[in-house]
Amino acid sequence: MKDFIHLLRRFIPPYKWKLAWNIVFNFLSAIFGAFSFLLLIPSLQILFGTQELVTIKPEFTYSISSFSEYANYLISQVIIKYNHEKALIFIGIFIIxxxxxxxxxxYLANYMIVFIRNGVVRDIRSRIYKKILKLQLGFFSDERKGDIMARMTGDVTEVENSIMNSLDMMIKNPILIIVSVAVMVYMSWSLTLFVFVMFPIAGYIIGRIGKSLKKESRKGQNKMGEILSVIEEDLSGLRIIKAFNAENKAEERFEKENESYFNIMNQLMWRRFLAHPMSEFLGTAVIIIVLWYGGQLILNHKSSLDAAAFIGYLVFFYNIINPAKAFSTALYSVEKGLASMERIDKILNTQETIVEKPEATPIKDFHSDISYQNVSFAYNSTPVLKNISLNIKKGETAAFVGRSGSGKTTLVDLLPRFYEVTDGKIMLDGTDLRDLKLKDLRNLIGYVNQEPILFNDSFYNNIAFGLKNVTEEQVINAAKIANAHDFIMDTENGYQTTIGDRGDKLSGGQKQRISIARAVMKNPPILILDEATSSLDTESESLVQDALVKLMKNRTSLVIAHRLSTIKNADVIYVLHKGEIVEQGTHDELLASDGRYRKLHKMQMF
Incomplete structure (x- = not known):
């Protein structure tokens, strides 16, 4: 219950007035429901002659007894002036x-709760998505994509179905119970005291089952995340699975996870479906015990209640049983939903490591140089870069070569602050990157990586991605510079043709040229090229290389390359080995020295 209240404190404040109105309307609904039964008892006693007619008009005050006496007086007047049949009609109209x-x-209470339920779910989804966009790339290296997707979809849906659907019951039922208990205390405080001795026993049993439900629910959501991860991996690697005849292996892995989820959900559902019969049984048992105890008191004339009043008392007691059962069912659902909320909070509560300082300096252009000063970087305490120092002047092309795992990509990823340096600093025009506005910094940098990242949208929207107020002429011009215009126009709908999931309708060279066109559209003064041609055939590489030459013209470029032929015209080449710069110079200077670069060059020429 403490976790549920904490959840409400986090997400309910924007809807506090709607919540207040919901409570007011629920309270009024409970009051009118109570009075319809409470005033019916003396009315029927007068109607059937078990109580004398009231001929003297009572003084009216705002109390239960005053309302009851005044109702008796009105019914008595109808019987005196007309007859018992008219009084019966009067009672019927009153009840209606x-x-x-x-x-x-x-209805008005539920009308208000709709805004709260749907608003909270919308806010949770928005918070997760915004948080994911803000989190550093390292977070996603540690997490499985399928599990993150499960939290954004399945867990949010579970919170919606379990917690938000139960929110009305969690508010309405306590109000009904409080109003009914107040009336019961008014009718017989001693009998009500006995009732409250019985309820904690039932509550304890229900609470124990609810806790076990939360535990099983957490297991189920974790397992669903693992299943989604398997599906995502297998869909991405379907070509490899088929090529290696590994369908049976993939199927076995999926079936193992699926069977485990099946067993967990069986345990969960068995406990969940135990909620209603358990609360039904316990409620009936309590009613029978109260009926026995109260009946004994009345038969032995030890109670202030007569038989008719005792029947009315039981009606109010039954009014508690139903909300209590519904409340217990809601508790089961809330416990199940809180398990999903814990998984969501793992994302929401993750500390952001890439943060912008409150007094960060805006930057609109790049003027002089980029300087790495004794930069080191470690990922999860594993050293990746060690004491890197270099300087790249505006307009220069700096290339980075070395074996896979030498730290080339990490080195350039530090510039747009995809990761934060562990030691040292990176300066842009003499200012530490950490002192600059993050959005301004990234606006200065264009990115073309080895595997083009495209979206299931049109050519036009992929090229203009992230930009506002873009004209068609600008998009076409960017595509021409990237040697992409011709193949785009050969498609059915030209620039409005959808390119498929991750651009799967295109060849590798076409994808890369769209990626280059996107960088051209951004028109950044600094360009990062991460092995942009390494996976292409010779003809595609020629077209892409030509597009890259146009793109790099008059820009400061950081180029990662495996094919040394593509960087022979670079102003400076840095050779990395095990996270350190072991050589630097021009292509000719490095070939003249008998070092690591020359060995790499000989291997490629061979």
Whole structure:
């Protein structure tokens, strides 16, 4: 319950007035529901002659007894002036009016809860998505994509179905119980005291089952995340699975996870479906015990209640049983939903390591140089870069070569602050990157990587991605510079043709040229090229290389390359080995020295 209240404190404040109105309407609904039964008892006693007619008009005050006495007086007047049949009609109209008010206020309470339920779910989804966009790339290296997707979809849906659907019951039922208990105490405080001795026993049993439900639910959501991860991996690697005849292996892995989820959900559902019969049984047992105890008191004339009042008392007691059962069911659902909320909070509560300082300096252009000063970087305490120092002047092309795992990509990823340096600093025009506005910094940098990242959208929207107020002429011009215009126009709908999931309708060279066109559209003064041609055939490489030459013109470029032929014209080449710069110079200077670069060059020429 403490976790549920904490959840409400986090997400309910924007809807506090709607919550207040919901409570008011639920309270009014409970009041009119109570009075429809409470005033019916003396009315029927007078109607059937078990109580004398009231001929003297009572003084009216705002109390339960005053309302009861005044109702008796009105019914007595109808019987005196007309007859018992008219009084029966009067009672019927009275009940219809009170029930109408009860149900009307109940609807208004639900009307308000709709805003709260749907608003909280919307806010949770928005917070998760915004958080994911803000989190550093290292977070996603540690997490499985399928599990993150499960939290954004399945866990949010579970919170919606379990917690938000139960929110109305969690508010309405306590109000009904409080109003009914107040009336019961008014009718017989001693009998009500006995009732409250019985309820904690039932509550304890229900609470124990609810806790076990939360535990099983957490297991189920974790397992669903693992299943989604398997599906995502297998869909991405379907070509490899088929090529290696590994369908049976993939199927076995999936079936193992699926069977485990099946067993967990069986345990969960068995406990969940135990909620209703358990609460039904316990409620009935308590009613029978109260009926036995109260009946004994009345038969032995030890109670202030007569038989008719005791029947009314039991009606109010039954009004507690139903909300209590619904409340217990809601508790089961809330416990199940809180397990999903814990998984969501793992994302929401993750500390952001790439943060912008409050007094960060805006930057609109790049003027002089980029300087790495004794930069070191470790990922999860594993050293990746060690004491890197270099300087790249505006307009220069700096290339980075070395074996896979030597730290080339990490080195350039530090510039747009995809990761934060562990030691040292990177300066842009003499200012530490950490002192600059993050969005301004990234606006200065264009990125073309080895595997083009495209979206399931049109050519036009992929090229203009992230930009506002873009004209078609600008998009076409960017595509021409990237040697992409011709193949785009050969498609069915030209620039409005959808390129498929991750651009799967295109060849590798076409994807890369769209990626280059996107960088051209951004028109950044600094360009990062991460092995942009390494996976292409010779013809595609020629077209892409030509597009890259146009793109790099008059820009400061950081180029990662495996094919040394593509960087022979670079102003400076840095050779990395095990996270350190072991050589630097021009292509000719490095070939003249008998070092690591020359060995790499000989291997490629061979």
């Amino acid at each position: 009016i009170t029930v109408f008010l009860k149900t009307g206020f109940y």
